[in-house]
Amino acid sequence: MKKILVFTFLMIVSISLVFSGCTKEINIETEHVETQLNTEDNESDTVEEKIENMDLKISEFSDLRQNVLVMEGKSIKDLDLLGSYDALLKVTFDTRTEWPSKDKLPKEFNPQEIIEIGKNPGLGIRDLHNQGITGQGINVAIIDQPLLLGHEEYKDKVVKYIAIECEDVGPQMHGPAVASILVGKDCGVAPGASLYYWAEPSWERDYIYRTTALDQIIEYNKNKPLNEKIRVVSVSKGFSSDEDNLSMWKEKIEEAEESGIIVVHCSDEGNKGFFGIGCKLYEDRDNPVNYDICYFSNNESILKSKNLLYVPIDNRTTSDYKGEKDYTFWSQGGLSWGAPYLTGVIALGFQVNPNLELEEVYQYLRETGTPFNGGCIINPKAFIQKVSEIG
DSSP: OOHHHHHOOOOOOHHHHIIITTTSOOOOOOHHHHHHHHHOOOSSHHHHHHHOOOOOOTTTTOOOOOHHHTTTTTOOTTTTTTTTTHTTOOOOOEETOOOOGGGGGTTTHHHHHHHHHHHHTTTTTHHHHHHHHHOOOOOEEEEHHHOTOOOOTTTTTTEEESSSSSSSSOOHHHHHHHHHHHOOOOOOOTTSSEEEEEEEEEGGGGHHHHHHHHHHHHHTTTOOOGGGGGEEEOOOOOOOTBBHHHHHHHHHHHHHHHHHHHEEEOOOOOGGOOEEEEEESSSSSTTTGGEEEOTTGGGGGSSSGOOOOEEEEEEEEEEOSSTOOEEESSOOOOOOHHHHHHHHHHHHHHOOOOTOOOHHHHHHHTTTTTEEETEEOHHHHHHHHHHHHHO
């Protein structure tokens, strides 16, 4: 039971990072979890008995990942979901989810098909891949939670892995997801890029660890030729004022950018600010007309005057941390999925024009974007054409 509760705590941290931790302060009730850890375990009920006593109903944005269902003592195997097609198109699930028999599912609902649809980054990214624009020859980095190194999506892309104060912690949900969005062979925006990965304990709520990681990246780049440097770093985390050493982290970002490294993080503002969008299932995800503001957002809170860059985060499939061939489909994404997506597009730009400067990157992303909600949806194909013309 204690192991399950510790796992629950780490899951809460990971989910917070996905949906709100990128732009807001994370509110994790640590004291509540610790209290649970110290209480008397009650193992009198079996999982089956708990399931029998549970009134489980599927609704939009239900989390049906198998490990979550098991952890919560739930099962959907015996549910009749014939009338739940619309809700099922907006649930999160994984390749381990145990579904009801086919006679209890809408005939139009095909989980494996949805998994495959979600792997497509959209916005013409795969057209660029077919032209050989994959980020080949570009070094990128991620600073995030511990990674499942052997996942089929990216195992051949990781050239360096360093764990900072989390060497004994197993893979967490967040790391495999962001790695697959950036360099995954099927899910990734820049599958040809080389990935340098720094794992850090974000659950400690202290910026010192990612500051240390970024400092190591800066040091790694020193005295190296341009083609050997790490050009862009993805950090799926924003600025949280209640976490330690935030000012140190901000200073390190400035130092990195002064040294020529682009750091994409979730509290970028001004010219670099971005937000999320999503394309509905079974719509053409290469066409920006089919995108709307992301599900987790309250539309009224996204002011048109913010002049944001918009990147896909909803209805995406990512690597799962439970198995090397497992995947999760996220109907509702978070800004955590936006940072590696934007990082990947920038890596594609560096492939065709290695001499781009930071301000040029964001200038051309905006100049070539599709107008949307007072800002613009990035247009990777137009961006690549622009930077190749000036290269």
